[in-house]
Amino acid sequence: MKIEIFKGKGKKKQFYTGLNQGMGVMKTGTKEWAKSNLNFQLGCEHGCRYCYAREMAVNRFNRCTVEQWTQPVIDNEKVDQPRGKRKGIIMFPSTHDLTPLNMSQYLCVLRKLLDAGNKVLIVSKPHWSCITVICDFYTEFRDQIMFRFTIGSMNDEILSFWEPEAPNFAERLACLQYAFQRGFKTSVSCEPYLDPYVVYTYTACKGYLTDSFWIGKLKHFDRRVDLSGISTEEIEKFVKPLKAAQGDDIVKSMYRLLDGRPFVQWKDSIREVMKRTAKDKKRIKGYWRPLECPECGAKMICDGTTPPIRHYKKLVDNKEL
Numbered sequence: 001m002k003i004e005i006f007k008g009k010g011k012k013k014q015f016y017t018g019l020n021q022g023m024g025v026m027k028t029g030t031k032e033w034a035k036s037n038l039n040f041q042l043g044c045e046h047g048c049r050y051c052y053a054r055e056m057a058v059n060r061f062n063r064c065t066v067e068q069w070t071q072p073v074i075d076n077e078k079v080d081q082p083r084g085k086r087k088g089i090i091m092f093p094s095t096h097d098l099t100p101l102n103m104s105q106y107l108c109v110l111r112k113l114l115d116a117g118n119k120v121l122i123v124s125k126p127h128w129s130c131i132t133v134i135c136d137f138y139t140e141f142r143d144q145i146m147f148r149f150t151i152g153s154m155n156d157e158i159l160s161f162w163e164p165e166a167p168n169f170a171e172r173l174a175c176l177q178y179a180f181q182r183g184f185k186t187s188v189s190c191e192p193y194l195d196p197y198v199v200y201t202y203t204a205c206k207g208y209l210t211d212s213f214w215i216g217k218l219k220h221f222d223r224r225v226d227l228s229g230i231s232t233e234e235i236e237k238f239v240k241p242l243k244a245a246q247g248d249d250i251v252k253s254m255y256r257l258l259d260g261r262p263f264v265q266w267k268d269s270i271r272e273v274m275k276r277t278a279k280d281k282k283r284i285k286g287y288w289r290p291l292e293c294p295e296c297g298a299k300m301i302c303d304g305t306t307p308p309i310r311h312y313k314k315l316v317d318n319k320e321l
């Protein structure tokens, strides 16, 4: 349910209830996870075809070209900055990833954040060489760190098409297991899901979670996905199936299968589909509500057409309804 409240000068604030949200302002994107973000690099060598950060940097802010995006540039001034205590959880990073190439800078900034008492959400398509170092050398900060590993599919062919330079499934799962066994808080982001078999990914990961398993769609598919250099065969094999998997029917069956399972959380893209569905159901229920014939009181069905009422009576009498 959505309730709108006016907030001065015609601005509306929207409140939502239901679908795991409780009562409160509906948050979307990274705001669902953290109060603020931190990054020190432009570009990311993982080169995901659906990358939101690349789309913003290239199309919206003209900060680099598509080709430059996969050759990241580190901003050393940001790395060297002192870090104080911030309010709320810090998502670090949010517009690049943590990779072997930027590991030393990452560790340096992370240490400053942790020393200042911050809580840090580490979101990554995790590399074994990076995650094990954090787990081994930052053990005393276990309570301040939450790992959130992005795993959109168990299928390496699909992963390497959509996220060409990111680690394969086995490496990501191994990182999850390692962090879990070392006593860190762990969670998974299956956003965007890259195939409709989210239940298998969930099953593979759930034994190593302490916090949550987030599921979300690939938003703004046509605008965001970079299809340059893709063959017709790849379009048939990877692009069309993923686009089809964004459909409401797939989302609904996924929801039916997984809602209420331990750790499962739905991102705004899925909640939006389920809210629309709930509204449709309500409308259809009202449309088909049984009525009584004003002449004889017999039950009849209002189907929105207007045959004579006597016709309904006759149908009811003949037990055809």
Ligand code: SF4
Pocket: 044, 045, 046, 047, 048, 050, 051, 052, 053, 054, 094, 095, 096, 097, 125, 163, 166
């Ligand atoms: S890992 Fe994240 S930041 Fe890097 S290319 Fe992929 S989506 Fe973009």
